Amino acid sequence: MLRLRSSILARLLSSPASSPISQLHRQLSAAAPPITPNHHSFALDDYLVHNCGLTRPQALKVSGKLAHITSPTKPDAVLAFLAGLGLSRADVAAVVAKDPKILCAGVEKTLTPTVIDLAGLGLSRTEIARLVSLTPGNFRRRSLVSNLPYYISLFGSTDNLVPFFKQSSGLLGSSLDKVVRPNVAFLQQCGLRDCDISKLCLSTPWVLSANPEQVRAFVACAEGLGVPRGSRTYMNALDAIAFLGEDNVAAKVEYLKKTLRWSDAELRMAVCKAPNVLKRSKESLQRRSHFFFSEVGLEPAYIARRPVMLCYNLESRLRPRYYVFKFLMVNGLLDNGWGFNSISKVSEKVFMDKFICPHKESAPHLAQDYAKACRGEVPVSFRFT
Template sequence: MLRLRGRIVAHLLSFSSTSGPAISPLHRLLSASAAAGSISPNPGGFAVEEYLVDTCGLTRPQAFNASTKLSHLKSPANPDAVLAFLAGVGLSGADVAPVVAKDPQLLCAKVDKTLAPVVDGLTGLGLSRSDIARLVSLAPGGFRRRAIVSRLHYYLPLLGSFQNFLRLLKRSSHLLSSDLDKAVKPNVVFLRECGLGGCDIAKLCIRVPRMLSTNPERVRAMVACAERLGVPRGSGMLRQALQAVAFRSEEKIVARLKYLKNTFGWSDAEASIVVRRYPAVLGKSKESLKCRSEFLLSEVGLEPMSIAHQPVILSLSLEGRLRPRYYVIKFLKENGLLDGDPSFFTAVKMTEKVFMEKLISPHKEAAPHLAEDYATACKGEVPTNFIFRWTRNRL
């Protein structure tokens, strides 16, 4: 009998892929089935674990773990109503299992007193049926609390869009349970006082979700750390600096500065210049920094001071931009095809379109395969092959 109930509810859930509200028809079908006696409760008690497997699609281990939180259920009436409601807001049968496994107590929520008012409130905020379904999938625990509406009423304008909210929610499952009045709002107010606009705050919080929910004193400490590194409040680099120092100890930041100086041969003053102009360098991996150092200093032959005064070069892809463009310039110089003498910095900072127009396209006749070889090099393949091939062809 329980398996028959599972087939019926699963059939109802399959209707969720059709357009338009499906809540009322599903409730009617469930009621009709119940009235007919086809899905009456087990006289010996409600077998929760079997219900989770047969009706919700959980694996046996998932059902065993979830059933401990549902032991108080005496019948499938409320879970059936919840499943029907979820189908109505767009969750398919395949969506139900991970949602219930993540938050089994969703099956205990009251449709009329909680879930329906939540959906009405979210719809009033401009969320579509598919938006709500995605929200349920990501945060079923938050969805069964009516406070979710007021929280989204605050977060959506702050983050700029529902898509940004979802990106943040994926990175921080605690977003919907964070204390708005004691943590989130004070942190946002302080960041605005430091000169960050709405867009910067959204980008910062998406990259560092804990920045919103942490103790406001910790956020103040991070700003103070950025200031000690030479990035003051009001600076256009403050967001990057906060991303770089967020939740890092003073010892780790000092150690990273020491590594930068040793790796690139910078003085204290030069390292300070780099951090002020490109704070994100503090967040780059040691392997990435070492590879860039070896290429820029040993292969290209740049001076440490030159890199320090144009540190944006450290943000560019080594294999996808720096190395391929260097070899193009090298090839053009060696073969007498270069008009003028653009610096390496100038070449790598060009947009792709300008680089092609200035340094690739003018040499179609003299080096007809240069564009193809450059494209190959941009994929990370060894670029020296085309240099020697073109030298031989030219000779």
């Protein structure tokens, strides 16, 4: 019977999306002869392990939420439903572990109508199965069908929704009219496009489901750092603030000023150009400041005007390229117009083409020495003491 129910659901999902719910109900009812439960022999923990694929520790953890289940009737129907969508045994185990209450859901009254409505929105069986896997709790709620079209429009496609749901599925349960739409409208007023908002949600999943006043405070924090709305780096500033948390931004700003010897104006200029400097760890900033000031001899103002330098890898990019830069300078092999910042920011291919390959004859070991420097060694030719 369970295999028959699964095959009927699979056939309906492959049929035109306009198939009426009543047809599905009639076919499921005809395919589902009554099951006589054996209440006395039903052991929930064993059922979760043997029928649902959970490990014994997982079964013990979730069984408390299903203590009212005394028969396999409803869980059997749900498992057949999930199999009919194409979920593997491992997928089913993951779904039950994530949302054990799905085993209590009504197949005819809740799950099947949801599948038909989602198919009516244009979702394929594979997309529906993926949605069940990512957010089984929301799949049990009929609001999923009414809310999903808005999110598909905002994110561009169901494929674009997948990474977000892997981060957080709570958004589907938030009120569209009271929370989500006001937050989206406000972010759009700040100059963010829909694609920007979707990217922001990947790193800051709470931004659309938060209280609108909290989102406004979040935005005000970015503007307080001097990053104007609509600027090229505005979204990066919001992302950095979300990464730190508003309460930690002021402390990080003070640390940047102290470590990099920046004035207030230099700090604002640097954050405006490269907000991601706020995400650098204190240890990372300390090592880079020592390198720039003590080894390279740069001035604080120079770094403030080029703050992206703080985001480059010190050991595999900045230091090896500085060794090459200094070697070329000392040996009169560097063309005019190239400074350390210019050498630091070009791609690896451009760096090799411009500063390594042209000197195969005059400095035959340069490529080898550069490779060693990238591995953390300091070749003799790069020591100028």
